[in-house]
Amino acid sequence: MTMIGLEIHCQLTNLQSKLFCSCKANYREFEINENICPICMGLPGSLPRLNKEAVKKATIIAMALNCSTPEKIAFFRKNYFYPDLPKNFQITQLNIYGDTSVGGSGSIMIGDKKIRITRIQLEEDPGRLIYEGSSSKNQITLVDYNRAGTPLVEIVTEPDFETPKEVRDFLNILSDILENLGVADPSLEGAMRADANVSIKGGKKVEIKNIGSFHDLEKAVHFEITRQESLSSRDIPIMQETRHWDDRRKITVSSRSKEEELDYRYFLEGDIPWVKIDPQIQQQLKLEMPESISSKKERYVSKYNIPAQVADVLSSDKFYSDLFEKSHTEKTAKEIANIITTDLMGLVDTREKRESSKLTATHLKELAESIQSGQISRNSSKNALYEIVKTGKELSVIISELDLGNVSDASELTDIIKQIISEESQAVEQAKSNPQTINYLVGKVMQKTKGKADPTLTLNLLKKEIGIQ
Ligand SMILES: Nc1ncnc2c1ncn2[C@@H]1O[C@H](COP(=O)(O)OP(=O)(O)OP(=O)(O)O)[C@@H](O)[C@H]1O
Ligand SMILES: [Mg+2]
Ligand SMILES: [Mg+2]
Structure with missing residues (x-):
């Protein structure tokens, strides 16, 4: 073994x-x-x-x-x-x-x-x-x-x-x-270095000293098991010794007998x-100890109904869970968890990027609220987040500078809808007999507005213009 x-x-x-x-x-x-x-x-x-x-x-x-x-x-x-x-x-x-x-x-x-x-x-x-x-x-x-x-x-x-x-x-x-x-x-x-001790079949243990990265450690252990198995299969005794990981050659090398x-x-x-x-x-130390990762995870699931997999990712990383704790409200928790795990983690995935990121908890809070109020679409929020991380500008400034805001002005939307109705007469007839197919027209409006039309308002206005409930 x-x-x-x-x-x-x-x-x-x-x-x-x-x-x-x-x-x-x-x-x-x-x-x-x-x-x-x-x-x-x-x-x-x-x-x-x-x-x-x-x-x-x-x-x-x-x-x-x-x-x-x-x-x-x-x-x-x-x-x-x-x-x-x-x-x-x-x-x-x-x-x-x-x-x-x-x-x-x-x-x-x-x-x-x-x-x-x-x-x-x-x-x-x-x-x-x-x-x-x-x-x-x-x-x-x-x-x-x-x-x-x-x-x-x-x-x-x-x-x-x-x-x-x-x-x-x-x-x-x-x-x-x-x-x-x-x-x-x-x-x-x-900051973290490890020695790995490996033995097979009850034989002598070999210690691989001072490996600086987890990735190398895994490789070194893998190599060492293979090396020992190979010796053992040829009846060559395994010596108790200290070895080190040669990163260039991807092998363990003997340093000294232990x-x-x-x-x-x-x-x-x-x-x-x-x-x-x-x-x-x-x-006192026990009392002051920060909440454990597993208890955080449980809380995210039970209190905010965040999916277990998302809660798992969020709770196990202190940088992101701190951000979540500082920014969320009862109402925005799920949205913020979503923004962090689907968008932010891809944007700031290294130590350097985290350090240079200009994002604050306030930004996140405002972003989630703007998505929920329909001011910005989920899609445009990704672009906004990218700009925030890069520049640290206020969300409202970014929305107006990059024209990311939703089209939620009824008369502006009605104009667009009228135009689409005239172009898509067949789809309009179909929507009248089968209201579910109206989604096709919603899609057309989204296309025209580059995804920025307020979805609820679009649907309501479409129904009104076509004359269905
Ligand atoms: N048969 C074995 N096979 C693999 N690992 C073993 C075996 N027996 C003991 N070990 C591991 O060896 C390690 C011994 O570490 P410990 O710090 O006590 O001694 P050390 O390696 O002699 O000390 P140091 O490296 O600090 O000089 C432990 O991680 C233990 O689990
Ligand atoms: Mg040791
Ligand atoms: Mg030791």
Whole structure:
């Protein structure tokens, strides 16, 4: 049987400072090696001080993933030498003296399947290596320590996955949950990285380390299963080792034989005392936790009668569901859900487009109201939305500038209708004997007005002119 277990590293967002010092958590804003201090560089004599907000955020994640949360947490030193790790050890968490990491065992459901979470730990991110030069002769490695010491949460799962697809589904759901909690920004480059552990038929596990995109992770797991199956079919033993994903060649490549836990010489971080987690604070965090994706979805369906599939898409994306929450009224909810999921999602489908979009909740509200009042047709509303996203102009301005408003002036419409009646005498006769065929004439009016005729008014006027009820 194939067994796959994941270790997902996720950067915490909206924090002021790094995990153990007052350098900024948002290291991306800085010039290389400008966001560092003696503490995150591990200079002799410096002492770490734990960031309380980071502990809170990690605890919120633990709660959302149904993990137990301990009364006290402890930190450990994981010792290894690598140029991105200035102290030569990483401060992280473990459960060797009982459950002392921010989250104990928990689980999430992926469809009908339960994926167990082993633990959640809070740790510091290392620095970043930058490789320069193209050939092996002139290649040099530079180190940027701005990221060193920024808060990272590691979510470790049990080896409960059996296929690459289950892995992908899990990662999508997990990143939606983290984003919804407001603690992570998974669409940010490098914000979520994962290691995948793969074994087949009860054999040794192979770990593929540090894969930056979900897409690559799925491919790497798929490749690794095939590789192991191929070895096994030829009776070649599978070694326990660490591999990495070579994105260019689309294969996993051996990096080193895997350390055992002993090699890391884990020991308690004596510079940070055990921290008591006040049950009252835990209670408070639970109360302040944002509404879960599944409860949002249920509410959209039961309260506004939004179709389950639409509610599913809307609730699982924080950007869109926030927009929906800010813009909808009881009466416009369904219309707005529709605009967001059928039109807006296609217009702003990347992080860059979302950031440059000029659309506000007020725009959406006005757009839905204008559709409902017959001022603009559903069709023209798509063009209006495109303009709003691009320019941020007021809806009324866009309607008049682009002449998108419905033709709802009775005399103007009557003129058009009269003209059509004279051109379509056969269809008019048919409508008189079979009123349902009048839709053909409505269609003609729409054609002439480029879809802008107010549909209800058109129908009424048509009936009146033809003389049917
Ligand atoms: N037989 C197995 N097949 C596949 N995966 C496994 C198997 N046994 C354990 N795993 C997975 O291996 C991972 C172990 O992660 P853990 O962080 O505890 O150790 P580690 O990989 O040694 O640590 P690190 O990578 O941080 O140095 C878990 O995701 C677990 O589900
Ligand atoms: Mg690990
Ligand atoms: Mg690992």
